Amino acid sequence: MPDREARISGELYIGLMSGTSVDGIDAALVDFEPSRPKLLGHCYQPWPQAIRDRLKKLSQPGDNEIEQLGHADIAVANHFADVVSELLRQTGIKPWQTRAIGSHGQTVRHRPGADHPFTLQIGDPNQLAEKTGITVVADFRRRDMAAGGEGAPLAPAFHAAFLRSSVEYRVILNLGGIANITLLPADPKTGIIGFDTGPANTLMDAWIHYSQQHRFDAHGAWAARGQVISELLDRLLDDNYFKRPPPKSTGPELFNLDWLNQYLVNQSNYRPEDIQASLCALSSHSIIQAINQYAPDCERVICCGGGTRNPVLMQQLQQGLDATVETTAEHGIDPDQIEAMAFAWLARQTLQHLPGNLPDVTGAHHPVILGGIYQAWTNDSEKVDPAC
Ligand SMILES: Nc1ncnc2c1ncn2[C@@H]1O[C@H](COP(=O)(O)OP(=O)(O)O)[C@@H](O)[C@H]1O
Ligand SMILES: [Mg+2]
Incomplete structure (x- = not known):
């Protein structure tokens, strides 16, 4: 052939x-x-x-x-x-x-x-x-x-080798179970950092599975039907993991239903879809917070992973960030x-x-x-x- x-x-x-x-x-x-x-x-x-x-x-x-x-x-x-x-x-x-x-x-x-x-x-x-x-x-x-x-994250070296630009500050954002970012400053002399910001999909997956027996919230439709509970979101965002400086990495060992349940005790009045909306907001807020703190000059956020198929999450990222938000598809690499x-x-x-x-x-x-x-x-x- x-x-x-x-x-x-x-x-x-x-x-x-x-x-x-x-x-x-x-x-x-x-x-x-x-x-x-x-x-x-x-x-x-x-x-x-x-x-x-x-x-x-x-x-x-x-x-x-x-x-x-x-x-x-x-x-x-x-x-x-x-x-x-x-x-x-x-x-x-x-x-x-x-x-x-x-x-x-x-x-x-x-x-x-x-x-x-x-x-x-x-x-x-x-x-x-x-x-x-x-x-x-x-x-x-x-x-x-x-x-x-x-031991994590390891993808940043690949991001640095193939997605770094000499003319603009880029951040690569992987929206898997966990979200991780790679900061790629334009100046090649500036070092690269990267870390897990916290959950991307893992808590949303766990909550919809527990409440509705679905494996994931397709297109974020369930989260879109709910309202963010701001006092819950504030308490979730107060977790020590989000405040810790990098290097740091995490997984579902921390961000799981037990973690969420500590914040839901005596809160039987919350509607399940509002909790889902709050978990989606937790993912976007913790990512935005990390990018604003560690890469305030970032011009372009290039996303990959299954979370790119959740338009609710993607819209929140676009609204909260002062940078262009797009996927790796724009750079010739399949986000999945x-x-x-x-x-x-x-x-x-x-x-x-x-x-x-x-x-x-x-x-x-x-x-x-x-x-x-x-x-x-x-x-x-x-x-x-x-x-x-
Ligand atoms: N159509 C979709 N709508 C919303 N979320 C999706 C969709 N497809 C995949 N996902 C999310 O992406 C996750 C898988 O992403 P992936 O990048 O494979 O993560 P991991 O690296 O952790 O396996 C699913 O568990 C789900 O939460
Ligand atoms: Mg996967």
């Missing part, structure tokens, strides 16, 4: 991402040659409800965790392998044409503030390498943590694929012996080469291209 051969440079990587929303797995096939990453294909598979429930349960302390973790580690790897197979089938690419998979894994616990700080992503890379026949780079976060960092693309790039950094963390972002003492490498087993005779 001459067309396809012309498109492939031999620098193909697959990025695999499943974020804190536990919605599903994103797989992106990325070509890194000549210079800008080019998305050749992508595939999304939602988690089956049973495994989603197991993963959510595992992200909170519970019974028999080691046994549960062991099973989930393999089950998640099997799903990752299925998504990779489907991506390869759709794109017509053979495993040997790719250099590696960068697999973020599914976070089941992120405790950067613990006495012994730790973070845990599952989806056994040994299984993934065996099942796909592709080298896997995985376990990206723990080396940064070992170097004194939060950028995180998976970032992990494809991080795998490439690792194989090229280059660091993947930004110490000013994560708080690490120094840049580090991230992740472990799980080599593909290859029978060289299988690598011979039958077309040659």
Whole structure:
């Protein structure tokens, strides 16, 4: 197929991402040659409800965790392998044409503030390498943590490499379960910082699931029907996390229904849709506050992640910020694929012996080469291209 051969440079990587929303797995096939990453294909598979429930349960302390973790580690790897197979089938690419998979894994616990700080992503890379026949780079976060960092966020290095401008101050805003920002000043001599601002979708998802058994608030329609309860919003915004200076990172370990319930005690008069509206406002206000405080000169906020499909959230951001608000689509990068693309790039950094963390972002003492490498087993005779 001459067309396809012309498109492939031999620098193909697959990025695999499943974020804190536990919605599903994103797989992106990325070509890194000549210079800008080019998305050749992508595939999304939602988690089956049973495994989603197991993963959510595992992200909170519970019974028999080691046994549960062991099973989930393999089950998640099997799903990752299925998504990779489907991506390869759709794109017509053979495993040997790719250099590696960068697999973020599914976070089941992120405790950067613990006495012994730790973070845990599952989806056994040994299984993934065996099942796909592709080298896997995985376990990206723990080396940064070992170097004194939060282990998160890691996408900022990718944002800096491909979305920084020399003429305007940009902020990249990822609206996943958690919201994280990367501040990209125009002056290349000014350092880059980035951090988790707090919830983006995770509390809205949890509240609509609890109240209405929907997985998420499609297009923010339920939040749009409610009125923001300003005294509740003020109390939520008073949480210490929003006041802490960066570096900082968080997850559903903190921002969950238990966290919300502390503020709802004796408040049975609140309407559920007003609580949803207040949670949406909590996300937008905490993001706006963080950008205004740490990037007051920002001219453009470039958004990605599932929250870009929530027009209520997007409108509040546009109204509250003194900058143009748009998505990465305006810059040629699919907002739903950028995180998976970032992990494809991080795998490439690792194989090229280059660091993947930004110490000013994560708080690490120094840049580090991230992740472990799980080599593909290859029978060289299988690598011979039958077309040659
Ligand atoms: N059509 C939509 N309307 C509103 N919110 C949406 C829509 N589609 C996705 N989302 C939100 O985006 C979340 C998934 O975003 P994603 O970027 O995949 O997050 P994560 O990285 O945490 O997995 C969903 O849980 C949901 O809250
Ligand atoms: Mg997701």
